[in-house]
Amino acid sequence: MSSDSAASTPPTLDDLDGIARVYPHGPNQFHIVRPQIEQRASLVKIWGIKPGEKVLEIGCGQGDCTVVLATAVGDEGSVTAIDPASLDYGSPYTLGQAQAHLKASPVGNRITFVQSDPVTFVQSTSERYTTAVLAQCSWYFSSPRVWSDILAVLLERVDRVCISEYSLTASDPRAAAHVLATFAQAALEVHKNESSSNCRTVFSPERLKDAAIVAGLKLQQETLIVPPEGMLDGRWEVGWVLSKDFEKEIDENVKDEREKAVVIAARDSVRAALELLKAKDEKVHTMDVWVATFTKN
Structure with missing residues (x-):
């Protein structure tokens, strides 16, 4: 796990290379990490995270957004x-490995990682957050x-919610295969009682927005962004849907013939979209990302 910036000063929000070097990666993985950090930095700038803020991040995972947030809030x-x-969940680094790496980084003193159910944690704390x-956790x-x-x-605990x-x-038409792969996964997931998938419950922006408004939040701003070239989430999801392991999960979890036909057809549509890209010598792009800020009514 690279630590080439472990002893350096903290990067700034405009130093995307510097932030990416802080994030855990192997010798040949920087080109994978850098677009992820660029996308997270775009979010943080749209949300307007300011120095001195006290941020509560839900669903931090390995901390790719966490490290950008920690850069934005500064030492205060x-x-x-x-x-x-x-x-021990996650790949190529587990949550534990990635979080320990970030705690030892130049921005580590700004981060507190908590392994907890979010609702339980928020209900148990008296802290308030700005x-x-x-970020892409729902x-x-x-x-x-x-x-x-x-x-x-x-x-009860925050002034605004950024999603x-x-x-x-x-x-970008190259992202159509990623969209189709999402629905293929969703068609399978509804047949599972438990899951470790990336797409366990698929929400559209409208449903996320409606739920926020019902909860008592007011939409302040929203926009769509196109992820940078090199962000590989779309390729990873398409690859998973077309894998033998996904096919095996269909057989293990979907027993009704008509329901199985839906999942298989969704998987076939992903393969067809990928073949169209290959015919043009193009690769899968990651789909658009919805970005929104909500405040209290």
Whole structure:
């Protein structure tokens, strides 16, 4: 795990290379990490995260958004980053490995990682935060109710809520395969009682927005952004749907013939979209991302 900036001064928000070097990566992985950091930095700038803020991040995972938030808030600010997943979850680095690496980094003193159910944590703390951030984490929730429950408890602890999620739209036609792969996964996931998938409950921006408004939040701003070239999430999701392991999961979890036909057809549509790209010598792009800021009514 690279630590070439472990002893250096903290990077600035405009120093994307510097932030990417702080984030855990192997010798040949910088080109993968850099676009991820660029996309997270775009979010943080749209949300207007300021130095000195006290940020609560829900669903931090390995901390790719956490490190950008910690850069933005500066030494006078802080980021409390929560994720309920086991510390041995994740690849190529587990949550535990990535979080330990970031704690030892130049921005580590600004970050507190918490392994907890978000609702339980927020209900148990008396702390107040300037901003809650939920960056592309809602699809990991086990049901729509989890999203609503989190928004409800956040109202008591934060001044505003900043959200991003994949939009299910493809401004770049190369991202159509990523959109289709999402629905293929969603068609399979509804047949599972438990899951470690990236797409457990798929929300559209409209449903996320509606839930926020019902919870008592007011939409302040929203926009769509196209992820940078080199952000590989779309390729990873397409690759998973077309893998033998995904096919095996269909057989193991979907018993009704008609329901299985839906999942298989969705998978076939992903393969067809990929073949169209290959015929043009193009690769899968990652779909658009919806970015929004909410305040209290």
